[in-house]
Amino acid sequence: MQKSEMGPAVGGGTTILYVDDxxxxxxxxxxxxxxxxxVLTANGVDQALAILATPGHSIGVLVTDxxxxxxxxxxxxxxxxxxxxxxxxxxxxxxxxxxxxLDSINGADVFRVLEKPLELTQLRHALRLAVNRALERQTxxxxxxxxxEATAFLAQELNTPLNTVLEMARKIERYAQPGxxxxxxxxxxxxxxxxxxxxLTSFVKTVRVAHGSMATRGVQTxxxxxxxxxxxxxxxxxxxxxxxxxxxxxxEDFPITASTNSVSLVLSSVLGNALRALEGRADGEIQxxxxxxxxxxxxxxxxxxxxxxxxxxxxxxxxVTTHAESGATGWGLIFCQRLMQSIGGNLLVESEAGLSSTxxxxxxAIS
Numbered sequence: 623m624q625k626s627e628m629g630p631a632v633g634g635g636t637t638i639l640y641v642d643d644x645x646x647x648x649x650x651x652x653x654x655x656x657x658x659x660x661v662l663t664a665n666g667v668d669q670a671l672a673i674l675a676t677p678g679h680s681i682g683v684l685v686t687d688x689x690x691x692x693x694x695x696x697x698x699x700x701x702x703x704x705x706x707x708x709x710x711x712x713x714x715x716x717x718x719x720x721x722x723x724l725d726s727i728n729g730a731d732v733f734r735v736l737e738k739p740l741e742l743t744q745l746r747h748a749l750r751l752a753v754n755r756a757l758e759r760q761t762x763x764x765x766x767x768x769x770x771e772a773t774a775f776l777a778q779e780l781n782t783p784l785n786t787v788l789e790m791a792r793k794i795e796r797y798a799q800p801g802x803x804x805x806x807x808x809x810x811x812x813x814x815x816x817x818x819x820x821x822l823t824s825f826v827k828t829v830r831v832a833h834g835s836m837a838t839r840g841v842q843t844x845x846x847x848x849x850x851x852x853x854x855x856x857x858x859x860x861x862x863x864x865x866x867x868x869x870x871x872x873x874e875d876f877p878i879t880a881s882t883n884s885v886s887l888v889l890s891s892v893l894g895n896a897l898r899a900l901e902g903r904a905d906g907e908i909q910x911x912x913x914x915x916x917x918x919x920x921x922x923x924x925x926x927x928x929x930x931x932x933x934x935x936x937x938x939x940x941x942v943t944t945h946a947e948s949g950a951t952g953w954g955l956i957f958c959q960r961l962m963q964s965i966g967g968n969l970l971v972e973s974e975a976g977l978s979s980t981x982x983x984x985x986x987a988i989s
Contacts, residue, residue, distance in 0.1 A: 682756030
């Protein structure tokens, strides 16, 4: 499975960025820690900020020297606290005096202050704690992003029908005969629809405020298709026999610039359908591939019995299912289609009777 070019990563792919103007210090840090962590280095504040501005990076921990030519580590820490609050920051200094500590802490979120020369055991312990905290922040941010994407999608889907109910209720109220049962019923429908719209609007605003403290301050949410597929396979509750079915080809890659959690939800749903289609099959196989030429896309293909022609034409239009006995409703692919359309993409379903089914997530062309 293809991983980040930043090197081996532990703790879910968290990379450490070490900033120091001394080349020997950077080499020592990398040599001492690269077996346990993915490490990037920068020779100063400007280079560090350029690395952090790169979309899709997996940096979770920043370790910076304090005294460097030009801008100090304190300046870098304050900038990171303001624009990259998901990062866990540590300060390294040979001058652990009151002035340095006050400058680094005031206006910055500093997890640890370490003195030079670095003691390796102490450094490794501090980094383990920092990586754990970084993972907690990343999980919290991902959860907030997922909730915001879901609520925004629900608001988009429900606003139109609720407003239609409001308008129809007004018309019924206007033309209903006085004294009958229709007018009061229309009034109740009108009031209930308006209440639902107000609750929905309020909920969306609340989620955006909760997420806004991180999402509106420069947090990089761009991920690549490879990263999204890797995360799916790392977290999906696959049984041992199901893992043996997987044939993954991730030689190509492209950035997913919006709603990565929605894409993850679609992939999870499609993978679940493929696994259901192969239940009881000793020769079951699922192929997951990323293709870039033409339209960027991710496909999931299973070698099940395929989809009946009379169902194929209804899959993305009407809720049809051949698995009602297991609780399926047939709304899954319709929902996935709407999610893909909401980010400017599409869902393509193909099947060869008795041979295979392929679901392809089509993404907007790369500009």
